[in-house]
Amino acid sequence: MSYVVTHEEWIEARKAFLAKEKEFTRLRDELSQERRALPWEAVDKPYVFEGSAGWQTLDELFDGRSQLIVYHFMLGPGWAEGCRSCSFLADHFDGAAVHLAHRDVTLAVVSRAPYEEIQAFQQRMGWRFRWVSSFGSEFNYDYQVSCTKEQMDAHQVPYNYTMQGGAPGTELPGLSCFYRDPAGHVYHTYSTYARGLDILLGAYNFLDMAPKGRDEDGLAFSMAWVRHHDKYDGGYTVDAKAGYQAPAVVEKTCCSGH
Helix, strand or coil, X not given: CCCCCCHHHHHHHHHHHHHHHHHHHHHXXXXXXXXXXXXXXXXXXXXXXXXXXXXXXHHHHCCCCCEEEEEECCCCCCECCCCHHHHHHHCCHHHHHHHHHCCCEEEEEXXXXXXXXXXXXXXXXXXXXXXXXXXXXXXXXXCCCECCHHHHHCCCEEECCEEECCCCCCECCEEEEEEECXXXXXXXXXXXXXXXXXXXXXXXXXHHHCCCCCXXXXXXXXXXXXXXXXXXXXXXXXXXXXXXXXXXXXXXCCCCCC
């Protein structure tokens, strides 16, 4: 608990902190400008995805718009359910997608699980956003959000622009942005991973303003408290010693590797 002061002292402290908040806002705007000024790379591979509209190319995922944001959702082939942390983040998508569409941006979610497995989990969670499968393609591997068992065993997992010594599983979270020019050429403009995804979590932004903040310091795994939204109940408790737990696999597939 912080200390208690008079109203006048509270206003003085708040105004001093406001100056720091304004500086942070200016720095964030500068960082966003620098992000948009980064160079682009051409996307030459013919990626194909399966979704509610059937089979679509990456170009077709733009849905007639010039910008595409892809969230790489951790749902691997045969998983009983999607990653809890990705599900926490995905709870924010439906409200944003309609607004993004009116600013020339299409939001799509991509996972490596076969589409019928994606569809079943999406129906359970009640989400409406576009979610497609990259099953059988190299898309997830090329954008460093899936790794092979061999990479995991060798402790050589490419993620977040470095070689990681290990990974909790074969699927990892991320976000990638693309641009399509009038001639139909597609470019990869940006990708972010790990804590770079925090900004997408509106619930975290609320918690950061609350008196206790995220209240995760005592947890062995910071997001151990997160549940799928249909699994919170009156007996909800958090195991502070729990580490990351990958979703169970309910069946084996022939494509669990690359």
